[in-house]
Amino acid sequence: MSSRSAPVSEIRWTARTVLLLVAGVVLILFAVTTRNPVPVFVGLPFLVAPVAAAMTGPGAPLRASLSWHSEGSETEVRVRGTLRAEPVGRTPDLHLVVERPGDLDGPLEPEIQCGPEGADFTFEWNAPRPTVSVIPSPLVVWQDPTGLVQRVAEGDRPELVVERSPPDLLRLGSVRLERTLPLPGETRSRRIGTSGEFFGIREAQPSDPPRLINWVATARAGRPLANEFELDRTGDVLVLLDTRPTPLGPTVDARLLGVSRAAAIGIADAFLREKDRVGYAAFGEFVDAVPLSSGRHQRARIQQAVLNTRGASVAGVPERCPITLGRYYPPGITVILLSSLVGESATDLVPHLRRRAYPVVVLSPSPLAVRSASFRMDPIDEALAARLEHLERENLLAETWVHAPVVDWDDFWSLANLVRFLRQPQRRRAG
Protein backbone atom coordinates (compact mmCIF):
# COMPACT_ATOMS: atom_id res chain seq x y z
CA MET A 1 0.00 0.00 0.00
CA SER A 2 1.25 3.41 -0.78
CA SER A 3 -0.25 6.84 -0.65
CA ARG A 4 0.39 10.15 -2.31
CA SER A 5 -0.16 13.71 -1.31
CA ALA A 6 -2.32 16.03 -3.35
CA PRO A 7 -0.78 18.96 -5.21
CA VAL A 8 -0.87 22.36 -3.53
CA SER A 9 -4.53 23.32 -3.27
CA GLU A 10 -4.90 26.10 -5.80
CA ILE A 11 -8.23 27.47 -6.94
CA ARG A 12 -9.60 25.94 -10.14
CA TRP A 13 -12.45 27.33 -12.20
CA THR A 14 -15.06 25.03 -13.65
CA ALA A 15 -16.79 24.94 -17.05
CA ARG A 16 -19.82 26.49 -15.38
CA THR A 17 -17.71 29.50 -14.35
CA VAL A 18 -16.60 30.03 -17.93
CA LEU A 19 -20.23 29.83 -19.04
CA LEU A 20 -21.33 32.47 -16.54
CA LEU A 21 -18.41 34.77 -17.37
CA VAL A 22 -19.15 34.50 -21.09
CA ALA A 23 -22.80 35.34 -20.42
CA GLY A 24 -21.74 38.32 -18.28
CA VAL A 25 -19.40 39.65 -20.95
CA VAL A 26 -22.04 39.22 -23.68
CA LEU A 27 -24.54 41.14 -21.55
CA ILE A 28 -22.07 43.97 -20.96
CA LEU A 29 -21.40 44.17 -24.71
CA PHE A 30 -25.16 44.29 -25.31
CA ALA A 31 -25.45 47.14 -22.85
CA VAL A 32 -22.69 49.11 -24.58
CA THR A 33 -23.99 48.55 -28.09
CA THR A 34 -27.66 49.20 -27.29
CA ARG A 35 -26.96 51.94 -24.70
CA ASN A 36 -29.32 50.11 -22.36
CA PRO A 37 -28.20 49.68 -18.70
CA VAL A 38 -30.46 46.67 -18.02
CA PRO A 39 -28.03 44.03 -19.39
CA VAL A 40 -25.33 45.47 -17.10
CA PHE A 41 -27.40 44.68 -14.02
CA VAL A 42 -28.28 41.24 -15.39
CA GLY A 43 -24.64 40.42 -16.09
CA LEU A 44 -23.11 41.92 -12.94
CA PRO A 45 -23.98 38.96 -10.62
CA PHE A 46 -22.44 36.49 -13.09
CA LEU A 47 -19.15 38.43 -13.09
CA VAL A 48 -19.05 38.83 -9.33
CA ALA A 49 -20.24 35.33 -8.32
CA PRO A 50 -16.99 33.38 -9.05
CA VAL A 51 -14.94 35.90 -7.08
CA ALA A 52 -17.40 35.78 -4.18
CA ALA A 53 -17.41 31.97 -4.20
CA ALA A 54 -13.60 31.87 -4.10
CA MET A 55 -13.44 34.41 -1.29
CA THR A 56 -15.94 32.66 0.95
CA GLY A 57 -14.45 29.19 0.31
CA PRO A 58 -11.85 27.48 2.46
CA GLY A 59 -8.41 29.04 2.68
CA ALA A 60 -5.34 27.17 1.52
CA PRO A 61 -4.28 24.58 2.46
CA LEU A 62 -7.51 22.60 2.67
CA ARG A 63 -6.99 19.24 4.34
CA ALA A 64 -9.18 16.16 4.01
CA SER A 65 -8.68 12.69 5.43
CA LEU A 66 -9.87 9.52 3.72
CA SER A 67 -10.20 5.96 4.97
CA TRP A 68 -11.67 3.21 2.80
CA HIS A 69 -11.91 -0.53 2.34
CA SER A 70 -13.55 -3.03 0.01
CA GLU A 71 -16.33 -5.48 0.86
CA GLY A 72 -18.46 -8.03 -0.92
CA SER A 73 -17.85 -11.42 -2.43
CA GLU A 74 -17.42 -12.87 -5.91
CA THR A 75 -18.82 -10.43 -8.47
CA GLU A 76 -19.99 -7.88 -5.92
CA VAL A 77 -17.43 -5.19 -5.04
CA ARG A 78 -18.52 -2.62 -2.52
CA VAL A 79 -16.00 0.08 -1.64
CA ARG A 80 -16.91 1.91 1.54
CA GLY A 81 -15.11 4.75 3.26
CA THR A 82 -15.28 7.96 5.18
CA LEU A 83 -14.25 11.39 3.99
CA ARG A 84 -13.70 14.22 6.40
CA ALA A 85 -12.58 17.79 5.79
CA GLU A 86 -10.82 20.07 8.24
CA PRO A 87 -12.88 21.98 9.29
CA VAL A 88 -15.61 19.34 9.18
CA GLY A 89 -18.21 21.90 8.02
CA ARG A 90 -16.64 21.80 4.56
CA THR A 91 -17.22 18.05 4.23
CA PRO A 92 -20.57 18.19 2.33
CA ASP A 93 -18.88 20.05 -0.51
CA LEU A 94 -16.09 17.49 -0.95
CA HIS A 95 -15.99 15.39 -4.11
CA LEU A 96 -14.10 12.19 -4.69
CA VAL A 97 -12.43 11.65 -8.07
CA VAL A 98 -11.67 7.94 -8.35
CA GLU A 99 -9.98 6.13 -11.22
CA ARG A 100 -11.86 2.87 -11.41
CA PRO A 101 -9.72 -0.06 -12.61
CA GLY A 102 -10.67 -1.48 -16.00
CA ASP A 103 -11.47 -4.89 -14.48
CA LEU A 104 -14.42 -3.43 -12.58
CA ASP A 105 -17.73 -2.03 -13.80
CA GLY A 106 -20.02 0.50 -12.15
CA PRO A 107 -20.65 4.20 -11.57
CA LEU A 108 -17.72 6.51 -10.93
CA GLU A 109 -19.69 8.66 -8.50
CA PRO A 110 -20.45 7.25 -5.07
CA GLU A 111 -23.52 7.23 -2.85
CA ILE A 112 -22.73 9.76 -0.11
CA GLN A 113 -24.33 10.21 3.29
CA CYS A 114 -23.13 13.25 5.21
CA GLY A 115 -23.03 13.05 9.01
CA PRO A 116 -21.57 15.13 11.81
CA GLU A 117 -18.29 13.15 11.78
CA GLY A 118 -17.79 13.19 8.03
CA ALA A 119 -19.25 11.80 4.82
CA ASP A 120 -19.72 8.04 4.40
CA PHE A 121 -19.46 7.00 0.77
CA THR A 122 -20.11 3.75 -1.06
CA PHE A 123 -19.17 2.66 -4.55
CA GLU A 124 -21.25 -0.26 -5.84
CA TRP A 125 -19.13 -1.98 -8.46
CA ASN A 126 -19.15 -5.29 -10.21
CA ALA A 127 -16.27 -7.65 -11.04
CA PRO A 128 -17.24 -9.69 -14.11
CA ARG A 129 -14.17 -11.89 -13.69
CA PRO A 130 -11.77 -12.71 -10.82
CA THR A 131 -9.40 -9.81 -10.44
CA VAL A 132 -6.71 -8.21 -8.39
CA SER A 133 -6.80 -4.48 -8.99
CA VAL A 134 -5.27 -1.42 -7.44
CA ILE A 135 -7.51 1.62 -7.07
CA PRO A 136 -5.11 4.58 -7.16
CA SER A 137 -5.20 7.28 -4.51
CA PRO A 138 -8.32 9.31 -5.23
CA LEU A 139 -8.35 13.05 -5.69
CA VAL A 140 -10.40 14.91 -3.08
CA VAL A 141 -11.79 18.18 -4.41
CA TRP A 142 -13.76 20.85 -2.60
CA GLN A 143 -16.35 22.52 -4.81
CA ASP A 144 -18.43 25.48 -3.75
CA PRO A 145 -22.22 24.86 -3.64
CA THR A 146 -22.81 26.85 -6.83
CA GLY A 147 -20.25 24.69 -8.65
CA LEU A 148 -18.10 27.62 -9.76
CA VAL A 149 -14.88 27.11 -7.81
CA GLN A 150 -12.84 24.03 -6.95
CA ARG A 151 -9.89 23.48 -4.68
CA VAL A 152 -7.88 20.25 -4.40
CA ALA A 153 -7.60 19.05 -0.81
CA GLU A 154 -4.34 17.90 0.72
CA GLY A 155 -3.84 14.87 2.92
CA ASP A 156 -2.71 11.26 2.76
CA ARG A 157 -5.01 9.04 0.78
CA PRO A 158 -4.08 5.36 0.61
CA GLU A 159 -4.43 3.14 -2.41
CA LEU A 160 -6.88 0.28 -2.22
CA VAL A 161 -6.38 -3.27 -3.48
CA VAL A 162 -9.46 -5.20 -4.59
CA GLU A 163 -9.03 -8.97 -4.77
CA ARG A 164 -11.62 -11.37 -6.05
CA SER A 165 -10.57 -15.02 -6.34
CA PRO A 166 -12.76 -18.06 -6.97
CA PRO A 167 -14.15 -19.25 -3.60
CA ASP A 168 -13.08 -22.87 -4.20
CA LEU A 169 -9.54 -21.86 -3.29
CA LEU A 170 -10.51 -21.87 0.40
CA ARG A 171 -10.31 -25.67 0.23
CA LEU A 172 -7.08 -25.79 -1.75
CA GLY A 173 -4.70 -25.59 1.20
CA SER A 174 -5.40 -29.09 2.46
CA VAL A 175 -3.70 -30.56 -0.60
CA ARG A 176 -0.51 -32.48 0.21
CA LEU A 177 2.32 -31.20 -1.93
CA GLU A 178 5.65 -32.73 -2.80
CA ARG A 179 8.16 -31.87 -0.09
CA THR A 180 11.54 -30.84 -1.33
CA LEU A 181 13.46 -29.45 1.63
CA PRO A 182 13.00 -31.45 4.88
CA LEU A 183 14.41 -29.47 7.76
CA PRO A 184 16.86 -31.19 10.18
CA GLY A 185 14.98 -33.14 12.84
CA GLU A 186 11.66 -32.59 11.15
CA THR A 187 9.19 -35.45 10.97
CA ARG A 188 6.53 -35.66 8.36
CA SER A 189 2.97 -35.71 9.59
CA ARG A 190 0.72 -38.51 8.39
CA ARG A 191 -2.25 -36.19 8.30
CA ILE A 192 -3.07 -33.70 5.62
CA GLY A 193 -3.40 -30.00 6.25
CA THR A 194 -3.53 -28.50 9.72
CA SER A 195 -2.27 -31.22 12.05
CA GLY A 196 0.38 -31.94 14.66
CA GLU A 197 0.34 -31.58 18.43
CA PHE A 198 -2.48 -29.74 20.13
CA PHE A 199 -1.36 -26.21 20.95
CA GLY A 200 -4.36 -24.37 22.41
CA ILE A 201 -7.80 -22.88 21.87
CA ARG A 202 -8.41 -19.69 19.95
CA GLU A 203 -11.31 -17.67 18.55
CA ALA A 204 -12.79 -19.41 15.52
CA GLN A 205 -12.36 -17.78 12.10
CA PRO A 206 -14.96 -17.93 9.32
CA SER A 207 -12.53 -19.98 7.24
CA ASP A 208 -12.14 -22.70 9.89
CA PRO A 209 -13.60 -26.07 8.85
CA PRO A 210 -16.13 -27.68 11.26
CA ARG A 211 -13.58 -30.31 12.30
CA LEU A 212 -11.40 -27.61 13.78
CA ILE A 213 -14.15 -26.19 16.01
CA ASN A 214 -13.91 -27.24 19.64
CA TRP A 215 -17.64 -27.74 20.22
CA VAL A 216 -17.37 -28.38 23.97
CA ALA A 217 -15.37 -25.22 24.57
CA THR A 218 -17.73 -23.33 22.26
CA ALA A 219 -20.76 -24.43 24.30
CA ARG A 220 -19.08 -23.42 27.56
CA ALA A 221 -17.87 -20.03 26.36
CA GLY A 222 -20.93 -19.15 24.30
CA ARG A 223 -18.83 -18.06 21.33
CA PRO A 224 -17.17 -20.09 18.57
CA LEU A 225 -13.74 -21.41 19.55
CA ALA A 226 -11.37 -23.55 17.51
CA ASN A 227 -8.49 -25.88 18.29
CA GLU A 228 -5.04 -24.74 17.27
CA PHE A 229 -2.24 -27.14 16.48
CA GLU A 230 1.47 -26.88 16.03
CA LEU A 231 1.04 -26.69 12.35
CA ASP A 232 2.96 -28.93 10.08
CA ARG A 233 4.32 -27.60 6.81
CA THR A 234 2.99 -29.81 4.08
CA GLY A 235 5.13 -28.86 1.13
CA ASP A 236 6.45 -26.29 -1.29
CA VAL A 237 4.70 -24.87 -4.30
CA LEU A 238 5.63 -22.41 -7.01
CA VAL A 239 2.99 -20.35 -8.80
CA LEU A 240 4.32 -19.53 -12.25
CA LEU A 241 2.61 -16.94 -14.45
CA ASP A 242 3.18 -16.96 -18.19
CA THR A 243 2.96 -13.29 -19.25
CA ARG A 244 4.32 -13.64 -22.78
CA PRO A 245 2.30 -12.16 -25.64
CA THR A 246 0.08 -14.51 -27.62
CA PRO A 247 -1.50 -14.35 -31.08
CA LEU A 248 -4.79 -13.43 -29.38
CA GLY A 249 -3.74 -9.79 -29.18
CA PRO A 250 -3.10 -7.39 -26.32
CA THR A 251 -6.76 -6.94 -25.29
CA VAL A 252 -7.49 -10.62 -24.74
CA ASP A 253 -4.01 -11.10 -23.26
CA ALA A 254 -4.69 -8.35 -20.71
CA ARG A 255 -8.00 -9.93 -19.68
CA LEU A 256 -6.42 -13.36 -19.32
CA LEU A 257 -3.54 -11.88 -17.35
CA GLY A 258 -6.00 -10.15 -14.99
CA VAL A 259 -7.77 -13.44 -14.32
CA SER A 260 -4.45 -15.28 -13.92
CA ARG A 261 -3.15 -12.69 -11.45
CA ALA A 262 -6.27 -13.12 -9.32
CA ALA A 263 -5.85 -16.89 -9.39
CA ALA A 264 -2.13 -16.59 -8.54
CA ILE A 265 -2.85 -14.54 -5.43
CA GLY A 266 -5.73 -16.81 -4.43
CA ILE A 267 -3.66 -20.00 -4.84
CA ALA A 268 -0.67 -18.54 -3.00
CA ASP A 269 -2.92 -17.31 -0.21
CA ALA A 270 -4.59 -20.71 0.18
CA PHE A 271 -1.28 -22.54 0.56
CA LEU A 272 0.26 -19.88 2.80
CA ARG A 273 -2.70 -20.22 5.17
CA GLU A 274 -1.66 -23.84 5.68
CA LYS A 275 1.96 -22.86 6.44
CA ASP A 276 3.27 -24.14 3.13
CA ARG A 277 6.21 -22.45 1.52
CA VAL A 278 5.11 -20.63 -1.59
CA GLY A 279 7.10 -18.98 -4.35
CA TYR A 280 5.93 -16.84 -7.23
CA ALA A 281 7.48 -16.24 -10.62
CA ALA A 282 6.35 -14.41 -13.73
CA PHE A 283 7.86 -15.32 -17.08
CA GLY A 284 7.68 -12.71 -19.81
CA GLU A 285 10.87 -11.90 -21.64
CA PHE A 286 12.76 -12.74 -18.46
CA VAL A 287 11.82 -14.27 -15.11
CA ASP A 288 10.81 -12.21 -12.07
CA ALA A 289 10.91 -14.47 -9.02
CA VAL A 290 9.89 -14.31 -5.37
CA PRO A 291 11.82 -17.07 -3.55
CA LEU A 292 10.10 -19.67 -1.40
CA SER A 293 8.96 -18.62 2.02
CA SER A 294 5.90 -18.72 4.25
CA GLY A 295 3.92 -16.39 6.46
CA ARG A 296 2.19 -13.03 6.16
CA HIS A 297 5.25 -11.23 4.90
CA GLN A 298 5.51 -13.69 2.04
CA ARG A 299 1.87 -13.04 1.21
CA ALA A 300 2.59 -9.31 1.04
CA ARG A 301 5.68 -9.94 -1.11
CA ILE A 302 3.74 -12.13 -3.52
CA GLN A 303 0.84 -9.67 -3.65
CA GLN A 304 3.21 -6.84 -4.51
CA ALA A 305 4.96 -8.94 -7.14
CA VAL A 306 1.64 -9.94 -8.70
CA LEU A 307 0.44 -6.33 -8.73
CA ASN A 308 3.67 -5.34 -10.48
CA THR A 309 3.30 -8.08 -13.08
CA ARG A 310 2.50 -6.74 -16.54
CA GLY A 311 2.14 -8.43 -19.87
CA ALA A 312 5.49 -8.64 -21.66
CA SER A 313 5.84 -7.12 -25.10
CA VAL A 314 8.57 -9.57 -26.15
CA ALA A 315 8.38 -13.32 -25.54
CA GLY A 316 11.37 -14.94 -23.90
CA VAL A 317 12.61 -18.29 -25.20
CA PRO A 318 11.03 -21.18 -23.27
CA GLU A 319 14.41 -22.67 -22.24
CA ARG A 320 15.23 -19.53 -20.27
CA CYS A 321 12.41 -20.05 -17.80
CA PRO A 322 13.43 -23.41 -16.20
CA ILE A 323 17.12 -22.43 -16.24
CA THR A 324 16.38 -19.23 -14.33
CA LEU A 325 13.97 -21.00 -11.99
CA GLY A 326 16.82 -23.36 -11.06
CA ARG A 327 18.60 -20.44 -9.39
CA TYR A 328 15.70 -19.83 -7.02
CA TYR A 329 13.84 -23.10 -6.55
CA PRO A 330 15.04 -26.67 -5.96
CA PRO A 331 14.09 -29.33 -8.51
CA GLY A 332 11.07 -31.40 -7.56
CA ILE A 333 8.99 -28.50 -6.32
CA THR A 334 5.36 -28.55 -7.48
CA VAL A 335 4.79 -25.89 -10.13
CA ILE A 336 1.32 -24.54 -10.89
CA LEU A 337 1.67 -22.91 -14.29
CA LEU A 338 -0.93 -20.33 -15.26
CA SER A 339 -0.91 -20.08 -19.04
CA SER A 340 -3.50 -19.79 -21.78
CA LEU A 341 -1.38 -22.27 -23.80
CA VAL A 342 -2.02 -20.26 -26.94
CA GLY A 343 0.94 -20.12 -29.30
CA GLU A 344 3.77 -22.55 -29.88
CA SER A 345 6.12 -21.09 -27.29
CA ALA A 346 3.47 -21.47 -24.58
CA THR A 347 3.05 -25.18 -25.17
CA ASP A 348 6.84 -25.58 -25.43
CA LEU A 349 7.32 -24.24 -21.91
CA VAL A 350 5.81 -27.31 -20.22
CA PRO A 351 8.27 -29.94 -21.59
CA HIS A 352 11.19 -27.68 -20.75
CA LEU A 353 10.01 -27.46 -17.15
CA ARG A 354 9.59 -31.24 -16.96
CA ARG A 355 13.10 -31.80 -18.31
CA ARG A 356 14.48 -29.71 -15.44
CA ALA A 357 12.60 -31.95 -12.97
CA TYR A 358 9.78 -29.57 -12.11
CA PRO A 359 6.46 -31.45 -11.84
CA VAL A 360 3.96 -29.14 -13.52
CA VAL A 361 0.22 -28.74 -13.19
CA VAL A 362 -1.14 -26.35 -15.84
CA LEU A 363 -4.10 -24.17 -14.99
CA SER A 364 -5.15 -22.74 -18.33
CA PRO A 365 -7.61 -19.83 -18.38
CA SER A 366 -9.65 -20.31 -21.51
CA PRO A 367 -9.44 -17.46 -24.04
CA LEU A 368 -12.86 -18.53 -25.35
CA ALA A 369 -14.44 -17.14 -22.19
CA VAL A 370 -13.01 -13.64 -22.58
CA ARG A 371 -12.96 -13.24 -26.32
CA SER A 372 -15.70 -10.90 -27.54
CA ALA A 373 -17.21 -11.19 -31.00
CA SER A 374 -15.65 -8.61 -33.31
CA PHE A 375 -18.38 -8.92 -35.93
CA ARG A 376 -21.95 -10.18 -36.00
CA MET A 377 -22.80 -13.59 -37.43
CA ASP A 378 -26.09 -15.34 -37.76
CA PRO A 379 -26.79 -17.81 -34.90
CA ILE A 380 -26.02 -20.95 -36.91
CA ASP A 381 -22.62 -19.70 -38.05
CA GLU A 382 -21.89 -18.43 -34.56
CA ALA A 383 -22.65 -21.82 -33.02
CA LEU A 384 -20.48 -23.51 -35.65
CA ALA A 385 -17.59 -21.10 -35.00
CA ALA A 386 -17.86 -21.66 -31.26
CA ARG A 387 -17.84 -25.41 -31.79
CA LEU A 388 -14.73 -25.22 -33.97
CA GLU A 389 -12.95 -23.02 -31.45
CA HIS A 390 -13.88 -25.45 -28.70
CA LEU A 391 -12.50 -28.41 -30.67
CA GLU A 392 -9.31 -26.53 -31.42
CA ARG A 393 -8.93 -25.74 -27.73
CA GLU A 394 -9.52 -29.36 -26.72
CA ASN A 395 -6.93 -30.51 -29.22
CA LEU A 396 -4.41 -28.03 -27.80
CA LEU A 397 -5.03 -29.21 -24.25
CA ALA A 398 -4.72 -32.85 -25.30
CA GLU A 399 -1.31 -32.13 -26.84
CA THR A 400 -0.15 -30.54 -23.61
CA TRP A 401 -1.50 -33.43 -21.52
CA VAL A 402 1.29 -35.57 -23.01
CA HIS A 403 3.77 -33.59 -20.92
CA ALA A 404 1.76 -32.46 -17.90
CA PRO A 405 -1.77 -32.51 -16.52
CA VAL A 406 -3.89 -29.58 -17.65
CA VAL A 407 -6.92 -28.08 -15.96
CA ASP A 408 -9.07 -26.16 -18.42
CA TRP A 409 -10.38 -23.08 -16.67
CA ASP A 410 -13.38 -21.71 -18.55
CA ASP A 411 -15.69 -20.84 -15.65
CA PHE A 412 -13.62 -18.16 -13.98
CA TRP A 413 -15.66 -18.12 -10.79
CA SER A 414 -14.91 -21.74 -10.02
CA LEU A 415 -11.60 -23.54 -9.52
CA ALA A 416 -13.29 -26.75 -8.39
CA ASN A 417 -11.58 -28.71 -11.18
CA LEU A 418 -8.13 -27.62 -10.02
CA VAL A 419 -8.89 -28.33 -6.36
CA ARG A 420 -10.33 -31.74 -7.22
CA PHE A 421 -7.29 -32.59 -9.32
CA LEU A 422 -4.72 -31.49 -6.75
CA ARG A 423 -6.44 -33.57 -4.09
CA GLN A 424 -5.55 -36.74 -6.02
CA PRO A 425 -1.77 -37.16 -5.61
CA GLN A 426 -1.60 -40.30 -7.76
CA ARG A 427 -3.12 -38.44 -10.74
CA ARG A 428 -0.64 -35.61 -10.25
CA ARG A 429 2.28 -38.02 -10.31
CA ALA A 430 0.82 -39.80 -13.34
CA GLY A 431 0.82 -36.50 -15.16
Added chain:
Amino acid sequence: MTAAEPRPPVRGSYGILPGVVLAGALALFATGTPIPWYLDLAVAVGVVAVATGVRARAPEPYRSFAVAPVLVALVLLAAVSVADPIPELFGAVASLGVLLWLTADPRESPGGVGRAGMSLLLVAFVVVIAWASAIALPSRNSVVGLAGGLLVLSLVVLAVFIGRPEFLDRGRSANP
Protein backbone atom coordinates in the same frame (compact mmCIF):
# COMPACT_ATOMS: atom_id res chain seq x y z
CA MET B 1 -17.79 8.56 -17.94
CA THR B 2 -19.38 7.08 -21.02
CA ALA B 3 -23.04 7.25 -21.92
CA ALA B 4 -23.43 3.52 -21.28
CA GLU B 5 -22.56 3.90 -17.62
CA PRO B 6 -25.35 4.31 -15.09
CA ARG B 7 -26.26 7.77 -13.92
CA PRO B 8 -24.61 8.98 -10.74
CA PRO B 9 -26.79 8.75 -7.66
CA VAL B 10 -28.98 11.61 -6.50
CA ARG B 11 -27.61 13.05 -3.27
CA GLY B 12 -30.27 15.58 -2.39
CA SER B 13 -33.77 16.74 -3.28
CA TYR B 14 -34.61 18.17 -6.68
CA GLY B 15 -34.75 21.72 -5.29
CA ILE B 16 -38.28 22.68 -6.30
CA LEU B 17 -38.30 25.97 -4.41
CA PRO B 18 -35.18 27.51 -6.05
CA GLY B 19 -36.63 26.46 -9.41
CA VAL B 20 -39.91 28.21 -8.65
CA VAL B 21 -38.03 31.29 -7.44
CA LEU B 22 -35.99 31.37 -10.65
CA ALA B 23 -39.05 30.94 -12.87
CA GLY B 24 -40.86 33.70 -10.95
CA ALA B 25 -37.89 36.05 -11.20
CA LEU B 26 -37.57 35.38 -14.94
CA ALA B 27 -41.26 36.03 -15.47
CA LEU B 28 -41.01 39.20 -13.42
CA PHE B 29 -38.04 40.37 -15.47
CA ALA B 30 -39.92 39.57 -18.68
CA THR B 31 -42.70 41.98 -17.70
CA GLY B 32 -40.27 44.77 -18.54
CA THR B 33 -40.25 43.67 -22.19
CA PRO B 34 -42.85 44.13 -24.95
CA ILE B 35 -43.55 40.37 -24.93
CA PRO B 36 -47.11 39.38 -23.81
CA TRP B 37 -47.35 38.23 -20.19
CA TYR B 38 -48.57 34.71 -20.95
CA LEU B 39 -45.64 34.19 -23.30
CA ASP B 40 -43.31 35.52 -20.58
CA LEU B 41 -44.66 32.98 -18.13
CA ALA B 42 -44.44 30.12 -20.62
CA VAL B 43 -40.86 30.97 -21.53
CA ALA B 44 -39.81 31.28 -17.88
CA VAL B 45 -41.41 28.01 -16.79
CA GLY B 46 -40.28 26.15 -19.89
CA VAL B 47 -36.67 27.27 -19.70
CA VAL B 48 -36.37 26.44 -15.99
CA ALA B 49 -38.03 23.05 -16.52
CA VAL B 50 -35.62 22.18 -19.34
CA ALA B 51 -32.60 23.28 -17.32
CA THR B 52 -33.74 21.35 -14.23
CA GLY B 53 -34.37 18.24 -16.31
CA VAL B 54 -30.99 18.39 -18.00
CA ARG B 55 -29.25 18.91 -14.65
CA ALA B 56 -31.00 15.94 -13.08
CA ARG B 57 -30.84 13.47 -15.96
CA ALA B 58 -27.89 14.29 -18.21
CA PRO B 59 -24.49 12.59 -17.82
CA GLU B 60 -21.56 14.51 -16.38
CA PRO B 61 -20.03 16.35 -19.37
CA TYR B 62 -23.41 17.90 -20.27
CA ARG B 63 -24.62 18.54 -16.74
CA SER B 64 -22.38 21.59 -16.27
CA PHE B 65 -24.12 23.23 -19.22
CA ALA B 66 -27.64 22.72 -17.90
CA VAL B 67 -27.77 26.41 -16.99
CA ALA B 68 -27.17 27.44 -20.61
CA PRO B 69 -30.89 27.67 -21.62
CA VAL B 70 -31.55 30.01 -18.70
CA LEU B 71 -28.59 32.19 -19.62
CA VAL B 72 -29.68 32.39 -23.25
CA ALA B 73 -33.19 33.39 -22.16
CA LEU B 74 -31.76 36.04 -19.85
CA VAL B 75 -29.58 37.51 -22.59
CA LEU B 76 -32.49 37.62 -25.03
CA LEU B 77 -34.86 39.20 -22.49
CA ALA B 78 -32.20 41.76 -21.52
CA ALA B 79 -31.70 42.65 -25.16
CA VAL B 80 -35.37 43.58 -25.65
CA SER B 81 -36.03 45.03 -22.19
CA VAL B 82 -36.98 48.67 -21.62
CA ALA B 83 -34.34 50.91 -19.99
CA ASP B 84 -35.90 51.61 -16.60
CA PRO B 85 -34.86 51.15 -12.93
CA ILE B 86 -37.49 48.46 -12.27
CA PRO B 87 -36.40 46.11 -15.13
CA GLU B 88 -32.80 46.73 -13.99
CA LEU B 89 -33.68 45.50 -10.50
CA PHE B 90 -35.74 42.57 -11.77
CA GLY B 91 -32.94 41.59 -14.14
CA ALA B 92 -30.44 41.51 -11.29
CA VAL B 93 -32.90 39.52 -9.18
CA ALA B 94 -33.30 37.02 -12.02
CA SER B 95 -29.50 36.62 -12.18
CA LEU B 96 -29.40 36.07 -8.43
CA GLY B 97 -32.17 33.50 -8.92
CA VAL B 98 -29.89 31.66 -11.36
CA LEU B 99 -27.15 31.52 -8.72
CA LEU B 100 -29.67 30.33 -6.13
CA TRP B 101 -30.89 27.62 -8.51
CA LEU B 102 -27.30 26.46 -9.08
CA THR B 103 -26.91 25.75 -5.35
CA ALA B 104 -29.88 23.35 -5.34
CA ASP B 105 -28.27 20.62 -7.42
CA PRO B 106 -29.89 17.24 -6.69
CA ARG B 107 -26.58 15.44 -7.26
CA GLU B 108 -24.83 17.47 -4.59
CA SER B 109 -25.26 17.29 -0.83
CA PRO B 110 -28.47 18.85 0.50
CA GLY B 111 -28.29 22.28 2.12
CA GLY B 112 -26.34 23.95 -0.67
CA VAL B 113 -28.41 27.12 -0.39
CA GLY B 114 -27.40 27.55 3.23
CA ARG B 115 -23.74 26.82 2.62
CA ALA B 116 -23.61 29.25 -0.30
CA GLY B 117 -25.44 31.91 1.69
CA MET B 118 -22.38 34.06 2.35
CA SER B 119 -21.28 34.25 -1.29
CA LEU B 120 -24.86 34.88 -2.47
CA LEU B 121 -25.21 37.68 0.08
CA LEU B 122 -21.97 39.19 -1.13
CA VAL B 123 -23.18 39.21 -4.74
CA ALA B 124 -26.56 40.61 -3.71
CA PHE B 125 -24.82 43.32 -1.69
CA VAL B 126 -22.77 44.41 -4.70
CA VAL B 127 -25.87 44.44 -6.93
CA VAL B 128 -27.91 46.47 -4.44
CA ILE B 129 -25.12 49.02 -4.06
CA ALA B 130 -24.79 49.34 -7.83
CA TRP B 131 -28.54 49.66 -8.40
CA ALA B 132 -29.09 52.09 -5.52
CA SER B 133 -26.21 54.25 -6.74
CA ALA B 134 -27.60 54.22 -10.25
CA ILE B 135 -31.05 55.48 -9.26
CA ALA B 136 -29.98 57.77 -6.41
CA LEU B 137 -27.28 59.71 -8.22
CA PRO B 138 -28.57 63.00 -9.71
CA SER B 139 -27.32 62.24 -13.19
CA ARG B 140 -28.83 58.72 -12.97
CA ASN B 141 -25.72 57.43 -14.59
CA SER B 142 -25.60 53.62 -14.51
CA VAL B 143 -21.89 53.56 -15.18
CA VAL B 144 -21.27 55.51 -12.02
CA GLY B 145 -23.47 53.02 -10.14
CA LEU B 146 -21.54 50.13 -11.58
CA ALA B 147 -18.28 51.76 -10.58
CA GLY B 148 -19.68 52.19 -7.07
CA GLY B 149 -20.56 48.51 -6.91
CA LEU B 150 -17.12 47.50 -8.09
CA LEU B 151 -15.56 49.84 -5.55
CA VAL B 152 -17.52 48.18 -2.77
CA LEU B 153 -16.47 44.79 -4.05
CA SER B 154 -12.82 45.89 -4.07
CA LEU B 155 -13.13 47.06 -0.48
CA VAL B 156 -14.68 43.76 0.58
CA VAL B 157 -11.91 41.82 -1.18
CA LEU B 158 -9.31 43.96 0.53
CA ALA B 159 -10.96 43.38 3.91
CA VAL B 160 -11.03 39.62 3.35
CA PHE B 161 -7.38 39.49 2.30
CA ILE B 162 -6.34 41.49 5.35
CA GLY B 163 -8.40 39.24 7.61
CA ARG B 164 -7.25 35.97 6.02
CA PRO B 165 -3.71 36.39 4.65
CA GLU B 166 -3.43 32.67 3.88
CA PHE B 167 -5.29 33.39 0.62
CA LEU B 168 -2.16 35.09 -0.64
CA ASP B 169 0.34 32.74 0.98
CA ARG B 170 0.98 30.05 -1.63
CA GLY B 171 4.33 28.84 -0.25
CA ARG B 172 4.74 26.17 2.41
CA SER B 173 6.06 27.18 5.77
CA ALA B 174 9.41 25.74 6.80
CA ASN B 175 8.14 25.46 10.38
CA PRO B 176 4.53 24.31 10.19
